[in-house]
Amino acid sequence: MTGGVRGGPTLSPSTRVRTTPFTPRIEAAGVTAYTVYNHTLLPTVFRSLDEDYWHLRAHVQLWDVACQRQVDVRGPDAARLVQLLTPRDLSAAAPGRCLYAPLVDADGGVVNDPVISVLADDHFWLSIADADVDLWVSGLAHGLDLDVSVSTPPVTPLAVQGPWAEDLVARIFGDASREIRFFRFAHLTFAGHPLMVARTGWSRQGGYEIYVDRDDLALPLWDALWDAGQDLGVAAGGPNLIERIEGGLLSYGADMTRAHNPFECRFERFCHLDRPTTFLGRAALERIAARGVARRIMGLELDAATLPPCVAPWPVTVGSQRVGEVSSAAVSPARRRGVAIAMLDRSHARPGAEVTVATPDGVVVATVMDLPFPPSPAAVPA
């Protein structure tokens, strides 16, 4: 796959990898790289990782995140089922809230890390990372004979991210959008239709995700935001590898999998073992909590001005001892060094520890960092 980023292989066209209602605008905006996420095209790069990074931090971007499929759970047993999925206590979660919640299996392995939107006491949307969570939830619901319906409605989120996101969204949805608090949502009107607008998104620049539930509104909404944002420097963008590593945002399937438990992923604050919540992996998580974890996810700052793309985990060593592996890495133009996310043995999972990383292009010295990374300059250095 190193060839893939160096002008090599393209992505085969098929209907199995879905386009989205926004794809025409994405293509027109000059997308240069996609990934495939939940069987759907996710635009990742337009100009370059670096240029997109600086732009995201200074302006406002529209992201086609239709790949964030919504697993819709509703019915008399919906609240019980959704609580079964996660160690996060949802008992006080009122409609209008969005909750980031790791899902765990019976062994305590992380199945996904969706944002759960509470639409009503008996109606939830799980905005999922890259895995077929609908199959997991359906299988459990059927096996447990629960009175719920589980579906994946045609909802295609559009993210508006960046420091000018609040102003841009207010120009389309009115000042009510400014009142939406972090990880809350409201239904606001566009073209006479109420759309769910949430103060969420996969960057730390701030912004919204708009859940477009009518395909015919997708391009009008894109165009309205585009036209209204010209003086704010609006551009097409996508989750930015550099920015999300610095922001400590983990990518499910890369930085964590079912082979990891939530404590290794620093999700303690979402594991309410001290409350009487009934969820699938409770016994497993109690065992793990009692004995402690052997590894933990951390940041790394790499002494490197260039790095190859990280397409397979890079070993992390201290002397001849392997102490972990890097799962995501990029060079940050703001720090002028490499930044990475790594799962490290507990012994070395402390800020300031010195390690070495074996990249395909050679060994690099690195320093362990807390996640997220501390702030860095938000403008292109002169």
Added chain:
Amino acid sequence: MTGGVRGGPTLSPSTRVRTTPFTPRIEAAGVTAYTVYNHTLLPTVFRSLDEDYWHLRAHVQLWDVACQRQVDVRGPDAARLVQLLTPRDLSAAAPGRCLYAPLVDADGGVVNDPVISVLADDHFWLSIADADVDLWVSGLAHGLDLDVSVSTPPVTPLAVQGPWAEDLVARIFGDASREIRFFRFAHLTFAGHPLMVARTGWSRQGGYEIYVDRDDLALPLWDALWDAGQDLGVAAGGPNLIERIEGGLLSYGADMTRAHNPFECRFERFCHLDRPTTFLGRAALERIAARGVARRIMGLELDAATLPPCVAPWPVTVGSQRVGEVSSAAVSPARRRGVAIAMLDRSHARPGAEVTVATPDGVVVATVMDLPFPPSPAAVPA
């Protein structure tokens, strides 16, 4: 995505989209297109779709199909659970058999269409199409409190496909490999290690799939087949869009989804409603069988010398009436016309019916065909 095949966007590198143990040879062989399948790179094109097609039909190819993950189900309740998943009666399935089996949910929707290998009476591998079947099976197993373990072991299939596959595989595994019957497997020795060798594969040219369960054997096996096959014209290949459409091989997620039932997908012969088998969707399938299906998957021959890539379904019409949609299409150089797979209203799902197809490049006249397509010349026209 039309840009994707015309020299446009590449595929973003990440560890979330897995490379495979064969990737170094795939890159060295000059892969020009990948798709992403089960979160894994699947090489699809090397020289061109047409050249790869002619080569596959005349010679022998090595395919990196590591993306065909194996969902391993074992334990006292394994046979009961695997039977619950599919309407195909597995009661007589002995170890050594491979069974193509649609999986259905409680509503009769197709969840996947794996090949199920019977390793022992209480041990099965589901070689899955593009969906996280492990989550479905795990969810059911947990919900039903069954005594099974469900896992996804590190097994990476390598397919050897084409008219010379039997000779090539015999050069490495001995004549015992010639004795393996269609949809059976045997354990044969390579480098002192027994590998599961099955007479299966996603082409109709014949061949094998070798289930490599030790990563360190992947490149030695590739190299042994490569070296032994030089006089047979061995080349790197992959599932070929043209060949598989002509062969009537359906692609899960493209040609069929959970929105389709197995009768619409022509899977009657795998739906044993007349036997006392207990499976999830029985009630739903009995209802559907009683009332008949409204649509059915068919082939289309299109009166076109060129076609754009099919990245979103193409409407099929008769006059002003919409009668279905195309899910996969390509121009066959052997037929010198377009070939396609389409889900058509029952009224038009009969060979010989004339329809029109709205492609992004214009309307094309088409004739409905049975699947698979009849044989066509196997050599490049002079």
